[in-house]
Amino acid sequence: xxxxxxxxxxxxxxxxxxxxxNLGKPASADRSFAQSPTQCSLxxxxxxxxxxxxxxxxxxxxxxxxxxxxxxGRLLAEHLGWRFLDxxxxxxxxxxxxxxxxxxxxxxxxxxxxxxxxLASLLGxxxxxxxxxxxxxxxxxxxxxxxxxxxxxxxxxxxxxxVLVSRCTAQAADPSATxxxxxxxxxxxxxxxxxxxxxxxxxATHSIETAERTPGEVAExxxxxxxxxxxxxxxxxSR
Ligand code: S3P
Numbered sequence: 001x002x003x004x005x006x007x008x009x010x011x012x013x014x015x016x017x018x019x020x021x022n023l024g025k026p027a028s029a030d031r032s033f034a035q036s037p038t039q040c041s042l043x044x045x046x047x048x049x050x051x052x053x054x055x056x057x058x059x060x061x062x063x064x065x066x067x068x069x070x071x072x073g074r075l076l077a078e079h080l081g082w083r084f085l086d087x088x089x090x091x092x093x094x095x096x097x098x099x100x101x102x103x104x105x106x107x108x109x110x111x112x113x114x115x116x117x118x119l120a121s122l123l124g125x126x127x128x129x130x131x132x133x134x135x136x137x138x139x140x141x142x143x144x145x146x147x148x149x150x151x152x153x154x155x156x157x158x159x160x161x162x163v164l165v166s167r168c169t170a171q172a173a174d175p176s177a178t179x180x181x182x183x184x185x186x187x188x189x190x191x192x193x194x195x196x197x198x199x200x201x202x203x204a205t206h207s208i209e210t211a212e213r214t215p216g217e218v219a220e221x222x223x224x225x226x227x228x229x230x231x232x233x234x235x236x237x238s239r
Contacts, residue, residue: 023169024168024171024172025099042079051082058153059153061073061157063200067164069157084128088131099181116139119132123149143202159210
């Protein structure tokens with residue numbers, strides 16, 4: 001059994017707001033919460049078959065930019081022996097362009113259209129951990145799709161706006177990080193954060209506060225919740 005190496009958050013909630021506006025998304029999960037590595041106690045699943053969770057075929061991670069969806073999702077998938085799918089990466093692979101390019105060339109509404117199409121196709125898969133983009137739950141169609149896809153655990157990774165921006169600022173220091181167009185204007189980003197929060201809450205089957213946790217600790221907390229859940233019956237899967 002191997003263990004994954006993690007990075008833990010370095011910016012406390014009291015960090016000042018950054019002046020730098022190129023707040024990026026990490027290219028790799030291990031860099032996402034920043035520099036000081038720590039061991040994750042979650043073992044990697046050795047079998048090709050993957051583990052089973054009661055009544056759950058897929059785990060979807062939602063939350064604002066910087067909430068740790070990608071880094072936590074990779075760890076969860078590795079531990080379960082499931083596949084990890086990042087919605088932004090899926091869109092980029094289909095488009096052969098980066099998310100910032102799509103925003104600047106075609107605008108956000110077109111990006112949202114691509115995002116909805118990609119989400120619908122990813123939700124058809126089993127034994128997958130899916131990291132959504134932070135804005136996906138703004139679209140009513142995406143929320144309905146998530147709510148109506150059976151055997152789907154939707155996990156809201158929450159933190160304060162200040163913590164999230166601090167993490168994004170730390171991630172943007174990595175030259176390989178992808179820029180986040182919707183953090184260019186922090187006032188607007190904060191308004192979006194407050195607008196989205198109730199959507200994240202409503203679609204979530206479980207919410208996990210992440211401010212004081214590393215991605216590994218968040219992954220452990222998610223697994224503990226899902227393993228203790230009563231196996232679901234009927235259409236609404238894990239709800
Ligand atoms: C966005 C979040 C990004 C990406 C795009 C827009 C948003 O994903 O989809 O830049 O509007 O919140 P992450 O939440 O993974 O950074």
